[in-house]
Structure formats: structure tokens, C-alpha cells
Amino acid sequence: MADTTGTPGTGTGSLPFDSDRPRKSSWRYIGPGIVVAATGVGAGDLVATLIAGSNFGYTLLWAAVIGCLVKISLAEACGRWHLATGRTLFDGWASLGRWTTYFFAVYVVVWGFVYGAAAMSSSALPLQALFPDVFPADWSIKPWAILCGIVGLVFVWFNKYDVFEKVMTVLVGVMFVVTVYLAIRVTPNLGDAFAGLLPVLPDEKDSVLNTLGLIGGVGGTITLAAYGYWVNAKGWTTTGWMKVMRLDNRVAYLTTGVFVVAMLFVGAELLHASHVAISSGDKGLLDLTGVLEAQYGTVTAKLFLVGFFATSFTSLIGVWHGVSLMFADFVERYRSARVTGTEVARGDREKGLPFRAYLLWLTFPPIVLLFQGQPFRLIILYGVLGAAFMPFLALTLLWLLNSHRTPHRWRNGRLSNGMLAVAGLLFVVLCVQQIWDQPWSDVF
Template sequence: MDDDQIPNDRSNESPAEGTAANEAPPRWKLLGPGLVVAATGIGAGDLVATLVAGSKFGYALLWAVIAGVVIKIFLVEGAGRWSLATGHSIFEGWRRLGVWTSIYFGPYILIWGFVYGATAMSASALPIYAAFPQIPFIAYAIFSGLVGAGLVWLGKYHTLEKLVAVFVGLMFLTVVGSAAFAAPNLLDAVKGLIPLIPEGGLINTLSIAGGVGGTITLAAYGYWLKEKGWYQPKWMRVMRIDNSVAYVISGVFVIAMLIIGAELLYSANIAIESGDEGLVELSGVLADRYGAFVGNLFLVGFWAASFSSVLGVWNGVSIMFADFWGQLRKKPEDHPDRRSGGKYYKFYVLWLTFPPMLLLLLGKPVTIIIAYGVLGSLFMPFLAITLLFLLNGRHMPTQWRNGWVLNIILGVIAAIFLILGVNELIGSFSPS
């Protein structure tokens, strides 16, 4: 079947996900896994990073935001193309590159999950606590983790997709609505499309271009494609539409945050914290400027961004762990234990939920944070470089391999992430 033809048969599709015989899927059904991976990747930390960039440099880094969207489109498309063209998961691809990938990925996914679980629960609790401080913060954090685990426990992809769509709607209404209240200066915004790096803004520029929109969840895209029922080359064009449109939507959110930072903070010379607390501070700025309703509305968007990341990670990264652990147990790739809802999947959901509560209670131990920073800083270069090998390797069908243009683009992306990774490594070992 030609790459540009939308699939119109049900051969080798799961009945729940297929379309009627000889009938193209409705256009709205062409969106799904891309929206999940984009919404999962755009968390509170990404919104704060863009907000801080706007508060420091105004619209000067607007071009970097757009570049970041394009970078994620290419990375996620590569992960999706590998899965559809080969029928194998991204971890199976990594495994074929050598045992070193498993040696890195195993400790990474365990340490990452331990620390990220606490981070995600905290981020989800912050906006609720800001609105209702009568209940202790930690209670909201634990409640967020338990609710997230309960919603994804059975691993039902359809449920996840519908929930994420609701959260994306909330984010659009609140975040983009807040940017509209801020009344963007269109002339300054157009100037921000010129690729210039402000003085002292190199790392901010690279962070915005390369760091916004997810890390390990980008690699989960191929798993969500399979859960959706898109797992053959005939779905290639559908995957590309899904991925591109979803990241354009996520780009709108990020641009909205840059507008808010430029118009409300940069112009008024207001500084906010760089952590998730910065979004709570921003809600106060919005409330002072436009009233309590707008400030509280933004808190809803903050919560939607944070909790959609909880759901996406609790599901997508748990599937990745199930695939990894099932392979170590020498189970075939199509074994139920290596899929969503299996026993390894449920173990990792519990791992994301309960051990991190110790970090919430005791504070985050420095040693674990350093290990998290070291392994985390290496993941995006790991993904970009391994995709370069996989998409040009002998296991990739010839017609779906990279051309020289894609190789140059992925090479540049890998270089950006290497620079960012080295910078984060230095930061991990530097005294605070």
C-alpha cells in the first residue's frame, strides 16, 4: 500500500481499533497516540521553563519554541516509523544495538520512576493546594498518585486517550485563554521568529529548543501506536498526521506560556521561581491583573498539564518497563506480560506510586537526585543517537530508512541534546 494512502481495510487489525471494511477512518480518529505523548510531555516543568524564558528575554526565543516543536516531531516520528515498519518495539530495537543499551536502560527506568513519581505527584498537588490550602500538601500529592494509578491500572488505552483529550481541552481553555488576556504584541512576536540567541541565553535557548515536550515518554509513542491498533506500515501516513498535529497543538500551549511570560513578567520586570512553584506565583500575578477568576482558571490549566503527565507516564512508561522486563525474562515480544495491563506493567505502576511517597515524606535524598540527574541528562542523547542507528540499520526495511536530510536533522538534534546533557551533568555535581 502506498505511504500516502489512508488505510481502508481491517486486515491484521484488532476489532476494537479497526474501521469498517472499505471505509477510511473518520478524520478525528486520526488523532490519538500523538496527543497522548504530546500532552504527557508538556508538563508543569516545561511550562515553567518557557515562562521563565519569556520573563527573561521577552519574545526573543519564540523561534526556539517553534524549533523545539519541530525537533519533537522528528524524534517521535522516528520512534513511530521504527515501530510501524519493523513491527518491533523501541526497546527491541535498542536490544539489537547491543547489551549496553539494556545496561543503561534498566537502572535508568527504575531510578527515573522512583524520583519522577514524587515529582509528578507534587506538581499535580501544587495547584490544588494553592486553591484549597486547608488540607496538607502531602495529602493532595498522595491522592494524585493513587487516583492516577487507579485510572491506568487496567491499561485500557481508550480510557487514557479520552481522559487526555479532556485535559488538553482544559489546558487550551485556560493556558491559551490566559495568553489572550495578556494581549500579545504581534510586532515583537514576529521579531522573535528571527533566530537570534540573546546575550547569556545559550543554555536557555537550547533548553527551550530541545528540552520542552517530554523525555522518556517520546519513546513510548510506538507502544501507544500498538495499543491504538496502528502497528503496520499502512498506518505510516496516519501516524505522521497524528504526530505532527499533536505537537503543533502542544506548540500552541508553549507559545502561549512564552506570551504570558513576555507580556506579564518581562514587561513588568517581575521575577518568579524556576520550579513548579513559579506557576502558582503566575496565577497570583494573573489574579492581581485580571481578577481571581482568571487566576484560578489558570490553576486549573496548571493541574491539567500536571495530571495528564501523571496519567501518560503511569501508563506509557509502565508499558516500556513491562517490555524491558519481559524480554529479560525471555518472554516472546507478543506475550501478554510485555503489554499494557500485564503483571510487569502493574508492578511499575505501583513502583511509580508507592516508593516515591517515601521521598514526599522524607525529602529527596541527594544521592538519588544526582543519579536521576546523571541518567536523565543522558536519555535524550541516547534516544536521538540510537534512532540514528535504528533508522539506518539492517533491521529497518529499505523503503523506510532515513535519507541524508533526515540523518542531518537527527545528527543536529543529537548534538543539541549532547550539549544539554553535558550541561546537566555539570549541574548535577555542582554545589547548589
């Protein structure tokens, strides 16, 4: 007979039977998926998709769609682990051996230091373009970058998950309106777009690696791992929420798919047809702003900058919140303090010292990089660790969800195993490529 004596939120007993009853999938529950979509799709992802559209037209539309399907499988696996086991992802990693702790410890410190500067700079670029006279031109984007980082810090520091989710939803709405408006404005060729759903490789050098890069880069890195933590923070802590989580996750990557397809349309119609090239990285969106102003006027260009800021700032505050939750969990496991999903749902971690310490780490040390440049060897290490994280995530999920650590009912089926295996192989190839491409001769 089921144990119905536990008390929700105590972390010491079974939850009441009612809490395990399946909730009906409903749009009114949607939340963590919006957060992971907003955080995962940054300015760099949009630029990569724009460049793919610029270089190959609609040819790689199918790759963008597959990228969304791959990320659906990864995020679903993260959420399923949290709900099925009542344990966090880092708790699962720790059960695989100390090597996971060492990898994550180095990764989260180095990655956070470099990413903090990148996220602040990305959010600052559209603000400087929108308000060029606020700060002297020779100050570059530094004041805006520092301001974005501190605003993100204050917002996450003083607000719990529910407020955070509402703000992210509003910013996603802005992103959605802007990207869909642009896709409609450039008048896409729907016949060519549908033809782009056929899996065809461009007839160019390195087309396979470029295609794999587009698939792997569609929306999310460590933020995929944070999805399970946001699921718990929403208050979903038992298997009764499994159907809701799966609907939420599909909405996340349907939203991501809209962003990516819309920007590929813009690249194919606006840049490919006119043979206009844009820069790689976040500055490519500023290049696009100039093209939009020349083609469609100042209002469209300004609207795009607003969408650019929403895209960048959602990634910033999403990482400030989600990865800080993961770091707090990491510290608690290191201290051998057992903390369950119900305690995450109460917001205990959001007010704890480890959560806030990592918030400070993401914000203030990276400011040094804004003024002194990025140390070469540190950037190499950042690139290697970043390339290694996604295969680490895919393959450890494959391990955890096929083992005794997961209740039998919620272990992987054939489809999940197939998708995670494909994801793992994809990211191993991309990892090897990125490590190979690093300028090691300059390091030694």
C-alpha cells in the first residue's frame, strides 16, 4: 500500500498520494520551457542561423529542425530525471564517480568567468546602438555592459522563480513578435522553404561540419541541464507532473524553432539573395540592423534592436538564475547536505549563500575582462570545456536513465535512447572538431 504519511516539502518522507496523480497537460502550467527557450537562444545562435541562411539559402532548414528535436530529447531527459528520481542532476552525476565533480567544478568556474563578460557585452551592443549619446563614444560598450550585469544581478538576487518566469515570458513575447515580423517582412519563398526540409547537404567544402554545427548550436548548452532545476523551482517535484513537463518542453523547442526558422528566412531572403555578408558573433546582429534600415527604414531597424536586446538579456538573466541554482546544488552535494526537489521548489536555494556567491562570480570578476581583454589561455580552456559539456550531458543522461538509479517505469525507451545516442555522437564530433581547431601551437 502506498505511503501517504509524508509531508510535502520536508524532504524526509514520501509525498502524499495525491501529489503523484498525473496532472492533465494544460497550457496554463507552461513556464520552465519558456525560460529554457529564452535562455538557450542567444544572439550567437541567431547569428549562426542568419549566416547559414546567408550562405546556403533554405538548404539547411532541415538541420535547424533536427537541432530542435535533439534538444527536446536532452531537456526532456533532464526533466524526467528530476521528476522520476526526486534527485537533482548533479546528484545523479555525483553517483557516477568523482570525475564528474572534478569536471563540473572546473567547468562552472572557468565558464562562468568568461561567459559573464560575453553575456554583458552581448546585452550592451543593442543598447549602445539604440542610445548612442548616453555615454561618450570612446567608452565603447563597457558602461552598458556593466549596467546590464548589475541589473541582472539585482533582479535575480531579489526575486524568486515566479517573478523571474513572468519577466522571461514577457521578453520572449518581444522576441517572438520581432522575429516573426521580420520573417513576414522579408516575404519568404515558401516553396523553397519546404524544399529545405529535405535533408540535402550544400555542395561546398566542410558542408558536413557546418551542418552538424548548426544542428548542435540551436538553442542551449548548460541551460539544458538547468531545465530540471527550473522544473523543480516551478513546484513540479513528482512524477505526477511528467505529462505537464513534456508538454512544457515541447513548447520550449517549438518556440525555439520559430526563432531559428524566422532568422533563417531573414538570412535566406535578405542576405543570400543580395550577397550581403555579416560578421560572426553578436556583432553580426548589428550588421543586420544596418541592412534592415537600408531596406525597410529606421522603425524596423529599431524594432529589431529591441528584439536583439530581449534575446541577449534573457540569456543573461537565465544563466544568472539557472546556473546559480546548479552551482548551489553542487556546493550542497560537496558538503554532503541532502536537499530534495521539494526544497528547491520552496526557493531555499535562491536565498542561499552558494546561489548568491555564484551570482557575484558571474557579475563582478568578468568586468575585469571587459577592460583588460580575455586572457588567451583562459579562452582556450573555456572553448575546450564548453565543447566537452554537451557530450558529457548527453552521455551521462544516457547512462543515468538506463540504470538502476532511475525507477524502471521512467527509464529510457528506444526512442529516447536513440535520440540521446545521436545527440551524444553529434556533440562528440563537434567537441573533437572544436578542440582540433584551437590554436594549440600558440599556447605552448
